[in-house]
Amino acid sequence: MSLWIINGNVWNEESGKLEQKHIRVSDGRIAEVVDAGVIDTGSAEVIDAAGKLVSAGFIDMHVHLRDPGFEHKEDIVTGSRSAAKGGFTTIACMPNTRPVIDKPETVKYVLDKAAEAGLVKVLPYAAITKNELGRELTDFAALKEAGAIGFTDDGVGVQNAQMMKNAMALAKSLDMPVIAHCEDDSLVEGAWASEGEFSRKHGIKGIPNESEAIHVGRDVLLAEATGVHYHVCHVSTEQSVRLIRLAKSIGVSVTAEVCPHHLLLSDEDIPGLDDANWKMNPPLRTPRDVQAVIEGLEDGTLDMIVTDHAPHSAEEKARGVDLAPFGIVGFETAFPLLYTKFVATGKWTLGFLLQRMTKDPARVFRLETGRLEQGAPADLTIVDLESERAVDPSTFLSKSNNTPFGGWELKGWPVATIVDGKIVWSE
Numbered sequence: 001m002s003l004w005i006i007n008g009n010v011w012n013e014e015s016g017k018l019e020q021k022h023i024r025v026s027d028g029r030i031a032e033v034v035d036a037g038v039i040d041t042g043s044a045e046v047i048d049a050a051g052k053l054v055s056a057g058f059i060d061m062h063v064h065l066r067d068p069g070f071e072h073k074e075d076i077v078t079g080s081r082s083a084a085k086g087g088f089t090t091i092a093c094m095p096n097t098r099p100v101i102d103k104p105e106t107v108k109y110v111l112d113k114a115a116e117a118g119l120v121k122v123l124p125y126a127a128i129t130k131n132e133l134g135r136e137l138t139d140f141a142a143l144k145e146a147g148a149i150g151f152t153d154d155g156v157g158v159q160n161a162q163m164m165k166n167a168m169a170l171a172k173s174l175d176m177p178v179i180a181h182c183e184d185d186s187l188v189e190g191a192w193a194s195e196g197e198f199s200r201k202h203g204i205k206g207i208p209n210e211s212e213a214i215h216v217g218r219d220v221l222l223a224e225a226t227g228v229h230y231h232v233c234h235v236s237t238e239q240s241v242r243l244i245r246l247a248k249s250i251g252v253s254v255t256a257e258v259c260p261h262h263l264l265l266s267d268e269d270i271p272g273l274d275d276a277n278w279k280m281n282p283p284l285r286t287p288r289d290v291q292a293v294i295e296g297l298e299d300g301t302l303d304m305i306v307t308d309h310a311p312h313s314a315e316e317k318a319r320g321v322d323l324a325p326f327g328i329v330g331f332e333t334a335f336p337l338l339y340t341k342f343v344a345t346g347k348w349t350l351g352f353l354l355q356r357m358t359k360d361p362a363r364v365f366r367l368e369t370g371r372l373e374q375g376a377p378a379d380l381t382i383v384d385l386e387s388e389r390a391v392d393p394s395t396f397l398s399k400s401n402n403t404p405f406g407g408w409e410l411k412g413w414p415v416a417t418i419v420d421g422k423i424v425w426s427e
Contacts, residue, residue, distance in 0.1 A: 002026050002044035003421055007036055008054030008382065010372060011351045018350070023054060025378040028420035032374055047423075049382050052415065055354050056372040057089025057379035058335065059361040062154070062233060062257060062306035064327070065091075065122070068109060069098025074311040074399050076110065079331075080119035082398035083309075084425035086331035087414035089379035090369050091309075092123040095132070096155035102127040102138045104146035111147050119424045120417075121369070121379070125179060128153045128167045134160055140170050149365065152179035154233055157215050159185055164219060168228040177229040177365070182215035182240070183282075192321055194283040198267040207283050213239035220247040220254055231364070232256040234308050236282035238292035245301040255364045257306045258293050260337050261328065265404065266290045276317045276324035277404045280310070297356065298348075304361040305353075307334050311400030328403050332396050335383065337405065339412030350385075378421040387413045 003025040009018040010033070020036035024044070065079040074082075076093075083091050093110065095101030101110065107124050114122035126148035130136045132155060140151060151171055157180070158164045164180075171178045188207045193199045195206025216232055220243060223230035232244060235256050247254045261280065266287045270278045278284065296302040310327025317324045335357070342348040362370025369379045388411045393401030415427040 002042070003047065004039070004041045004044050005047045005049050005054055005380065005382070006039070006041070008049030008052060010054050011354055013351055016349065016351060018053070021054070023380070025418070025421040028378055030372065030374055030376050030378050033372070047382070047416065051386070053383040053385050054372070055381045055383065056358040056370050056376070057381050057417065057419065058087045058357045059090045059367065059370055060088045060307050060309070060331070061092045061304065061361045061365060063091045063093050063309040063331070064096070064311065065093045066311060067097060067113070068106070072399070073313055076113040076122060077117045077119070078397065078399045079309070079311070080114065080117050080122060081425065082329075082331045082396060083120050084417040085397045085414065086333070087335050087381035087383060087417055088120060088331060089381065089417060089419045090121040090123065090367065092125060092149060092365070094152065094154040095125050095127040100127050100131050101125065102130050102132070104142050107143060107146040107148050120419055123149045125150050125152045125154070127151070128158060128178065129163065132156055134158055134163060137163070137167055137170065140174055140176065144174055144176055150177040150179050150231070152181065152233070154179065154181040157181050157183035157185065161218055161222065165222045165226065168222055168226040168230065172226050172228040177231050179231045179233060180215065180219055181233050182212045182219065184211045184214045187211035192279050192283065192326070193270065194267045194285045196267045196286040198270050202273060209237040209239050209285065209289065212237050212282055213243060216240045216243045220244070220252050223247070223254055224252045227253065229253045229255070234259050234262065234282055234306070235293060235296065235302055236262045236285050236289060238289050241292045241296035241301055245296065248301065255303045256301065257304050258297055258302045259306060259308045260330065260334050261404070262293055263290065263297070264337060264341055273321055275404070276319070276321050277328060277402050279321050279324055279326055280328050281326035303364050305334070305338065305356045307331055311398050312402050313400060314402075317402045329396065329398050329400055331398065333391055333403065333405050333410070335414060336410035336412045337408070339385065340410045344411055378418060380418040381414055382416040383412055384415050385412045387411065387415070389413065
């Protein structure tokens with residue numbers, strides 16, 4: 001199939017500005033990118049993107065699709081559809097499903113269902129330990145062969161240091177990354193909010209920053225010893241940023257990610273004890289931590305932005321903050337949130353945001369995508385940077401709408417998403 005996307009605005013890294021281009025797609029790849037002008041599109045399908053941004057498709061390397069086992073929250077089809085609406089063309093799903101993605105047949109289930117859906121590219125992680133119990137390593141070689149892209153027990157931290165070191169050594173021998181949810185269980189039991197102004201004000205137990213940073217510090221030492229590519233999930237604390245920055249400075253193979261909510265919200269924004277849509281893990285930290293992760297993203301200590309899309313049903317979130325599960329959805333608000341709060345205000349360039357959502361995750365995880373250039377896969381996102389509207393969770397394509405951002409007025413909404421030259425979502 002041949003497709004022309006004409007008159008779109010493409011970010012030019014050299015000039016640092018948007019330039020109008022025509023893009024021809026053929027056989028699932030970008031065939032050419034040419035200066036705007038009169039062209040003969042022949043019998044090709046044409047999308048007129050005049051006045052809109054055309055970018056390489058967004059990449060989200062940390063999502064929860066809840067499938068298999070928790071399909072009342074989300075499934076691979078609905079999650080993929082929601083991701084496409086948010087402009088994402090590649091997503092990597094976490095293994096804390098039921099059953100856990102700890103066997104080759106479960107990896108195959110995810111890949112087959114994603115292929116059947118024919119929407120976005122879904123890359124499955126496999127668990128480090130069987131059933132994510134931290135007791136016995138999974139069969140890394142078989143899981144890699146089945147199509148897993150890395151190993152993580154996301155949702156829980158690997159508590160035993162020897163177990164993590166063994167996992168890193170095995171992953172290194174297979175040239176695979178270890179992706180870590182950093183959390184010391186002994187410091188978080190019975191708490192849901194960060195140790196800070198909010199927890200003190202309401203007289204509740206708080207989760208200290210050390211609960212995350214202790215595992216980061218331990219793991220960068222283990223990564224140095226084993227030589228593995230070590231990737232830190234959803235960084236949220238100043239201490240973690242400091243440790244990752246130090247590790248990178250001495251040559252440890254460590255990369256890291258941050259979520260929009262940790263860049264935009266602190267514990268002081270939580271309105272009270274009644275709304276579990278503000279309950280997430282890691283929790284919202286202090287304003288000092290927010291500034292630290294922003295600076296970490298800006299200076300490259302943190303390599304990429306991810307959503308940690310974590311859908312839960314309305315009934316589950318209605319149980320109250322003590323009983324409700326952790327997590328918020330993120331696909332459909334990520335780009336507008338970051339564009340509105342950082343790019344439209346002049347804090348970041350558009351190119352910087354696009355890089356952290358496309359080229360950088362592709363670089364870290366050695367993906368072919370993330371590039372808008374001749375020969376690259378035709379994974380593209382079209383965004384109306386001038387479109388402004390309020391976040392309306394009732395319109396989400398996800399099965400769930402657990403978000404603290406309802407009602408926020410945002411600009412920069414995706415209007416079309418293309419994967420391998422096929423339009424998978426269009427407004």
